[in-house]
Amino acid sequence: MRYIDFDKTQAFTTLSALTREGVHFDYAAELTAERIRSAVAPMAGGLSYSFAAKPVTKNVLAALQALADEQELIAKYRALLDGDMMNTGERRKALHHLLRGQLGTDVIADGKNLGDFYKQELARFSRFADDVHAGAVTGSTGKRFTHAVQIGIGGSDLGPRALYLALEQWAAVEGSRKLTAKFISNVDPDDASAVLASTPLEETVFVLVSKSGTTQETLANELFVKEKLKAAGLDPSRHIVAVTSETSPLAHNPAYLDSFYIDDYIGGRYSSTSGVGGVILSLSFGAGVFKQILEGAHEADALALESDILKNASLLDALIGVWERNFLGFPYTAALPYSQALSRFPAHLQQLDMESNGKRVNRNGQPVGYATGPVVFGEPGTNGQHSFYQLLHQGTDIVPLQFIGFVESQRGDDVTVDGSSSQTKLKANLAAQITAFAKGKTDADPNKEFTGKRPSSLIFGKRLTPHALGALLAHFENKVMFQGFVWNINSFDQEGVQLGKALTKKVLAGGSGDAALEAYSRLLDI
């Protein structure tokens, strides 16, 4: 396999020559009913990916297919599935797909079959959740657990939290609400203090998540929790389980009720489908619900092996993103779910995308000569319509948009006002926004004019279920992976977090030796 920089490919030259086709794409003429009907790629979990309102002509699509072929994107994905070393910086495999099922060869490392290891841990924490639900495992006073609190930050917080919120209401109406989950992440003491003050400690199981077992914020918050438990007369070792790697100080530690393991091949932002997300989600909704998430994700992973870009939504989404980033010059993407349940899904996507592809060197450590990952931000619709959409419609720059919507609500509880239900209004707004962004509107008053030409895609499905959610999660993971392959960067490391950590240690050690660091420390009265 050949790993070359994007701007050294033939496809880069071809796409450069096509830039005008994108810039001058005539949305008003092109966005026909036929295009909207047919420009849809299938996704897993009953979802579909509509790209009708993206500035891609037949020529552009052909060039993107040629790019996928030339950069051997599917072959690289297969290599990753087989356990080849993708995480070049630190020479690590990236095996999150294997958490959901096996699509490649057996992956043997550290003397074991890792697929078997992941299955075994899944079985272990599924059983633990079952035991908690059955009352076979209780807190130190014998009371049943009614609450679960995750202690973790970054990938140990954003993904699990987004997935919990995505299913909380679904579970309520489907009879799958088991425990109520909360989350402690920030080292700001107000975070842990506030959560603990409003949680019934006697009935709470804490899920302490740190792969390395050395995360500063998480260890500080662990002590916070332990002190409150002790002050309440409870035994912390009966109220905390750990999710960590087997080599971490948290592993095999009698200080915890139980421990569940991941390994170095599961990156934080890709760990929602491991015990990092699995323990809290299984406790909250039952192990069966978590397995439905895994099934949806596995289906999406299998579909991502398809080499025809029109049949592979995550690949197509990735390539259109590259087209917009590198040739049309848009430095951001807005993620806009028309679903209150996905209120924190954009925050997860923000980490997933920006931490994976916010890189300026290629796999070999040489600076690249083109833009890589964009800034990702977003809020749910229709809320955002009454907020930042003004700039999206009439600002001086163009922001590509990624919409998500569902035919049905989760709770099925609705009202009819002026002849339509709220769910219908929600969907009508979504259809209207896509059309408005693409086609715009002329007006004699330029302040009321909409220039349109704002590209968007739409992921849509019947209802946000665990199965659909798993597919949605994996879609974006695979999209980001394919973009990393195109850009020839390592999407699975995060060296950019190290300098801040090192300087923080210096400050806390009392003498940093850096005049700026010391002067800022004085401003903050450290």
Added chain:
Amino acid sequence: MRYIDFDKTQAFTTLSALTREGVHFDYAAELTAERIRSAVAPMAGGLSYSFAAKPVTKNVLAALQALADEQELIAKYRALLDGDMMNTGERRKALHHLLRGQLGTDVIADGKNLGDFYKQELARFSRFADDVHAGAVTGSTGKRFTHAVQIGIGGSDLGPRALYLALEQWAAVEGSRKLTAKFISNVDPDDASAVLASTPLEETVFVLVSKSGTTQETLANELFVKEKLKAAGLDPSRHIVAVTSETSPLAHNPAYLDSFYIDDYIGGRYSSTSGVGGVILSLSFGAGVFKQILEGAHEADALALESDILKNASLLDALIGVWERNFLGFPYTAALPYSQALSRFPAHLQQLDMESNGKRVNRNGQPVGYATGPVVFGEPGTNGQHSFYQLLHQGTDIVPLQFIGFVESQRGDDVTVDGSSSQTKLKANLAAQITAFAKGKTDADPNKEFTGKRPSSLIFGKRLTPHALGALLAHFENKVMFQGFVWNINSFDQEGVQLGKALTKKVLAGGSGDAALEAYSRLLDI
């Protein structure tokens, strides 16, 4: 007064000529202890604005001062305070400053003194909150109110919600927690349904907020609430107060327990210091706490009259933002509060900034030839450090950063791990990040290299109190206003929301006559 486009000013030419001073600003050499000590502008509420790590030389600062003078930014602010027509598109005044106190002449309109009108409404809803707290006003069964639920969207949601979350923990430890607040905003029926299912309706007062009284989402959610109240055997007219304009269908309506009024001169995103934020905050924390927010905001408004940019933090912040946007070419800004209490403050700033200045035409409706408002996004630190900071440190593009931090936590509840409290760790991380972003680090391994040169500012203070929060809120309002003056745009309208509204109505009316709109409606099974 002269309203001219930014690129027609002498200052624009001067700043253009200085671009290289910004691009080549030598952070490593310039970021001395002396600069960090002295590059601080005073703010209201005991806050300070540090701009040491911004790429501004003495020459640049002088040119920015000249820009402020040439574009008559203070005179334009004074005119706005005096009630001159700033909202040119719809010919409306912008009077949110007058909610906090009077800094200009009396503003007479619609046959009344508007300062008096705002004071009278403040007094009315303060008394209402007092009555609720005293048990003199109760729900229809005579039970005391323990919960308040805001029904509103956009400016009727984001600002009030951000302020509520900002003070919830402060109030808990200061003995100022009166009612627990919740918020319903989205037209997605799952939003209202979930909030109502988890709220004790008998003890809940709803605050229905819509200036026009015609907001689609808010009216749908009002009916949602009324139906649930009736189903619970409660009388809606005893559980709902309205905040609206006197000309709206909600005004003087016996369907509500009481009504409080704003007028057309208070824009949604500027309405947190009116009854839009005031009713829910007074109910939650007491009228006295809300008045402290107003005092902090009024102090900030007074300080913003200072013509020396080094003594006027909101003006300086605005001008540095213009420098970064128009000359250094950065199309985004990240808002990064190191305070869990400010978890939703970035979402409010996102609306405030992007809805105000996301404009492509000037005050006279002519397209401008320069970039206006940037994309604004953000999450609290340290959480963001474990997420999107990778791109901020090592991405291919530069994102200017706006940090916020406090010396003390709100709750004062803390633990010591490895010799430092969590609050100290929080601050050490903040100092470390600013330094790391500015100065970077060389490394033999390019993947571990940080190029630095990432500009940031820091707003800091002792503790996030209501007074400080008011000052912080007004700082950003005034910053955005000054930028609008520089760009010669109208920061107080939002025509960009209209097209989506119109197309939504067409869809809901059943026949849109637009093939694209109908095709998307079919995808979503409308």
